[in-house]
Amino acid sequence: MSETCAVKKVTEITPEEVARVKEWINSAEYREKNLARTATVINPAHACQPLGAQLVAHGFEGTLPFVHGSQGCASYYRSTLNRHFREPAPAVSDAMTEDGAVFGGQNNLHEGLENAYNLYKPKMMAVFTSCMPEVIGDDLNAFIINARNAGLIPQDFPVPYANTPSFNGTHIHGYDAMLKAIMADLTTDKKVEGKNNGKLNLIPGFDANTGNYREYKRICNEFGIPVTVLADISESFDSPLDGTYRPYPGGTPLAEAADALNAQATISLQEHASKETIKWFSSETEAPVEVMPSPIGIANTDAFLMKLGELFGKPVPASLKDERGRAVDAMTDAHQYLHNKKFAIYGDPDYLAGMISFLLEMGARPYHILCSRGNKKVGKFLQALLDKSPYGEGCQIWINKDLWHLHSLVMTDPVDAMIGDTHGKFVARDADIPLIRVGFPIIDRVNLHRSPYIGYQGAINLLTSIANTFLDIVDRTCEDKHFEMMR
Numbered sequence: 001m002s003e004t005c006a007v008k009k010v011t012e013i014t015p016e017e018v019a020r021v022k023e024w025i026n027s028a029e030y031r032e033k034n035l036a037r038t039a040t041v042i043n044p045a046h047a048c049q050p051l052g053a054q055l056v057a058h059g060f061e062g063t064l065p066f067v068h069g070s071q072g073c074a075s076y077y078r079s080t081l082n083r084h085f086r087e088p089a090p091a092v093s094d095a096m097t098e099d100g101a102v103f104g105g106q107n108n109l110h111e112g113l114e115n116a117y118n119l120y121k122p123k124m125m126a127v128f129t130s131c132m133p134e135v136i137g138d139d140l141n142a143f144i145i146n147a148r149n150a151g152l153i154p155q156d157f158p159v160p161y162a163n164t165p166s167f168n169g170t171h172i173h174g175y176d177a178m179l180k181a182i183m184a185d186l187t188t189d190k191k192v193e194g195k196n197n198g199k200l201n202l203i204p205g206f207d208a209n210t211g212n213y214r215e216y217k218r219i220c221n222e223f224g225i226p227v228t229v230l231a232d233i234s235e236s237f238d239s240p241l242d243g244t245y246r247p248y249p250g251g252t253p254l255a256e257a258a259d260a261l262n263a264q265a266t267i268s269l270q271e272h273a274s275k276e277t278i279k280w281f282s283s284e285t286e287a288p289v290e291v292m293p294s295p296i297g298i299a300n301t302d303a304f305l306m307k308l309g310e311l312f313g314k315p316v317p318a319s320l321k322d323e324r325g326r327a328v329d330a331m332t333d334a335h336q337y338l339h340n341k342k343f344a345i346y347g348d349p350d351y352l353a354g355m356i357s358f359l360l361e362m363g364a365r366p367y368h369i370l371c372s373r374g375n376k377k378v379g380k381f382l383q384a385l386l387d388k389s390p391y392g393e394g395c396q397i398w399i400n401k402d403l404w405h406l407h408s409l410v411m412t413d414p415v416d417a418m419i420g421d422t423h424g425k426f427v428a429r430d431a432d433i434p435l436i437r438v439g440f441p442i443i444d445r446v447n448l449h450r451s452p453y454i455g456y457q458g459a460i461n462l463l464t465s466i467a468n469t470f471l472d473i474v475d476r477t478c479e480d481k482h483f484e485m486m487r
């Protein structure tokens with residue numbers, strides 16, 4: 001015999017109250033309260049510093065990413081990369097717990113380095129930190145020297161390390177810190193006075209689109225410019241499935257990276273994700289070090305190609321000129337579907353800058369531009385792009401706002417579509433508008449990381465996906481006479 005037991009709720013909420021609040025959070029009154037919110041962050045459009053560091057580590061030959069810190073944090077970076085690429089993201093963690101937090105993490109790091117070196121036989125281990133060891137002030141430099149002196153790892157085994165406290169930056173800062181650390185380590189004593197290896201060092205920045213990396217290499221190949229793509233994840237996260245598991249596929253060859261200070265030139269394509277690395281390159285080499293906008297859209301791609309030509313004394317190849325012509329033709333064919341359409345976009349400053357430039361070229365309006373981690377300088381940098389075009393008029397930049405802020409913006413001042421990563425899908429669903437998935441992470445669609453959005457081909461891919469999204473809506477909602485087909 002069973003007795004039913006009534007549960008008395010602490011707070012009774014009537015269906016009417018639920019409906020009232022549901023409507024209220026879409027109101028102008030709620031928007032003002034929401035936009036005034038500063039103490040709490042809800043669904044920010046960025047990831048944490050160590051995740052950026054891990055992406056860099058995967059981009060070097062035979063490199064094992066090593067998280068000094070909490071196991072749970074490490075699982076977050078691994079699983080996010082793994083879900084985005086649908087590939088393994090092998091990394092180790094020294095799993096600091098309460099005793100590490102009290103006594104320091106040296107024992108964890110030493111045990112981890114020794115085990116990982118012997119078990120996984122990497123060519124390099126790239127160490128970076130989660131928040132906990134940063135809060136207690138672990139001295140990575142001393143810990144690693146001690147590990148070498150204790151014979152836990154060989155004296156000459158490369159173990160670059162980066163401090164990546166997430167309470168003070170995002171994945172782009174972790175990317176920058178780790179890349180600089182790896183380059184500084186690998187190039188030690190490798191610079192040869194007067195040597196020019198004739199190569200380009202290319203820094204794509206935090207970019208989780210393997211297609212973009214292949215596109216950069218193809219463009220350089222068309223020019224006949226030998227290139228070292230730094231932190232090249234194109235194979236690491238997009239290697240052939242042939243039945244054999246390889247823990248470290250692809251990556252920038254360590255010997256090539258070590259020769260980077262003897263290159264003819266260096267180009268970074270994400271200013272905000274490579275500030276420290278660029279500063280370091282500029283101080284270590286007399287060769288030109290250039291920072292260019294991400295080549296998203298026609299103008300930015302033109303600038304990139306012109307710079308390649310200028311630095312290497314080569315004309316833009318006819319094949320790329322033809323490609324440009326095809327991209328312009330594709331834009332002309334599709335412009336009426338994007339013209340004057342309003343978009344909400346969110347993400348990192350460099351990605352936003354590229355996307356603004358592309359949308360303005362299409363006569364579209366990047367109406368709400370949201371960056372969850374920035375400052376006034378970033379705001380001015382983006383505003384300068386809007387000011388260049390009449391379509392930028394009335395568009396607004398929201399710095400240090402999150403995706404719940406964006407919810408209020410989109411519900412009270414609607415747009416036609418959103419462009420960004422998967423985290424924006426709640427807003428898109430509530431506003432009943434499409435989300436065109438670009439960026440990181442994209443965990444609810446397949447293979448988009450293989451489709452480049454940089455360069456002329458990338459511009460074609462982007463506009464095709466945006467225009468066809470609107471055409472799908474037309475097909476679902478239009479009267480028969482506008483259906484473009486007869487039965």
Ligand code: SF4
Nearest residue numbers: 048073076130131166
């Ligand atoms: S923000 Fe800090 S604590 Fe949170 S997952 Fe990232 S590293 Fe770990």
